[in-house]
Amino acid sequence: MLCIADKTFDSRLLLGSGKFSSSQLMQQAVAASGCQLVTLAMKRLNLALKHDDLLTPLRELGVQLLPNTSGAKNAKEAILAAQLARDALDTNWLKLEIHPDPRYLMPDPIETLIAAKELVKQGFIVLPYCSADPVLCKHLEDAGCAAVMPLGAAIGSNQGLQTRAMLEIIIQQAAIPVIIDAGIGAPSHAANALELGASAVLVNTAIACSNDPVTMANAFRLACMAGSAAYQAGIATPYQHAMATSPLTAFLDQL
């Protein structure tokens, strides 16, 4: 069970709603993934329309909406996006993302922390996308964020957990959920993140840009279940040498 703020979710998989070839396909993929928390970009929504092609299918699915501030280059823009999201979508949940660098879309740690502090004060449930920096993650936690979302690799890169060593420290130190966002390109990456003890993963490109998004969404669902179950069972420690399965010193207890 994934617990964020006052809500619980059966699924440890979060999906992004962009990049799909149609809104119907996006809807089918979200359904196949079993995901209950879906991000959507405020800049993509056309609130003047009665039926927006992004919002309507997500409303139909009944998932928890997680509006994001994508496009914002600084705290001020992100705060405006958040306020718009709260008014328009009637939710105070927010994925805070600020990337001033449009090339690699790296999150801005300074502006993200400034915006997080302000948004928490304004009553938002803030889930910030951030670099895999253990100190920054503790600062975001202290600021009152409901979770942290450190990157595994650059957004859309499918490179997996390139920041693994730092993610391990973040997970070890966190008192709030750690959701690995960005870079997860294959179900095995998602399983791996959950085996490490991450609370959840967020996936978009690997599913939306797959040749068969619905099948891939299901594959990620299964991988997240496997990774989470394995973590709960306790992953065996790897050793350099072989270890006898029957301890050789058991006779000592008999003496």
Add this chain to the structure above:
Amino acid sequence: MSFYHKWQTIDWQSLQLQSRAFSAADIQAVISKQRLTLVDLQALLSPAAAAFLPQLASKAQQVTRQRFGATVQLYAPLYLSNLCANECTYCGFSLSQKVKRRTLNLAEIEQECQAIKAMGIEQVLIVTGEHENKVGIAYFRNVLPLIRRYFSTVQLEVQPLSTDEYSELKYLGVDAVMVYQETYNQSAYQSHHLRGNKTDIAWRLNTPDRIGNAGIDKIGIGILLGLSDWRTDAILLAQHLQYLQHQYWQSRYSLSVPRIRPCSGGIETPLAISDKELVQLICAFRLFSPELEISLSTRESAVFRQHVIPLAITSISAGSKTQPGGYSVAPDSLEQFSIDDDRTVVQVAEALKNQGIQPVYKDWEHYLGR
């Protein structure tokens, strides 16, 4: 060092000659690379790469989908004026052309905005001729607030302005400024731009710097294909892009590579580029710069656009009219250049959906980039 100074040190002739030096093995090696250098791009633009067009297109499509997903943005041009103080050999709005000149007033602009909006368009590209006195910053200051109210994204393709003027435009709600160099070849530039401010190549070359310094969110650069050797022009365009990306790292960049189209009083294209070569150029840029936005206008035919969009294009115009008042106020007036894809927005959107591409009408908000 400004780009103009950098450009002065570049030897066009030797760049043009280098293009012949690449082998088939070079091209194969470059296509399988993850990150491309300028020399790699030169290889992909070379005659030797023509034989690898299918592989190039396939890789370009893969890279485009990964970065941008199965989506394409739609926009429409909004021509506000055909007044122009320049004389360019290839343009129907040139000073000496005997066309009825018109600059839209606020009421006419509102009528055009409503007509464009009725087509379902949310992103607009404002276009004017280059007339500093009558269609300068004072005019833009007057009309932008009105246009801003109708569209989520406002892009501008007008004469080069000063940094202060760009700063004001940003404040007024301009999200992107396009200024195309046309050609980086000095002698070709001078022989096709005969009168007006556009004859000043240094002022034009440094325009993207001024846009970057003003902090405009997106900078559009490009060349007009047909004025000089396209391979060499493309390499210089890539050098310009790389320079700008280093200098103005917070800006987005978009590329446009229009081919000269027939127009009233226009010249025959001196150095035409074939369909295959244009595809090679577009795909090579996609591999060189995966994050680069690339647009393709209605200058190209519906068939060409339909096949090239899925490979590397991120933004297309649709339902375009290229004369002031063309949508509603004066639909029969003379256009800047003849359009080759006259499908409606609905037809373009349907064709995209049939290809498994989602048309995106809106992708911006008024509070971003201000």
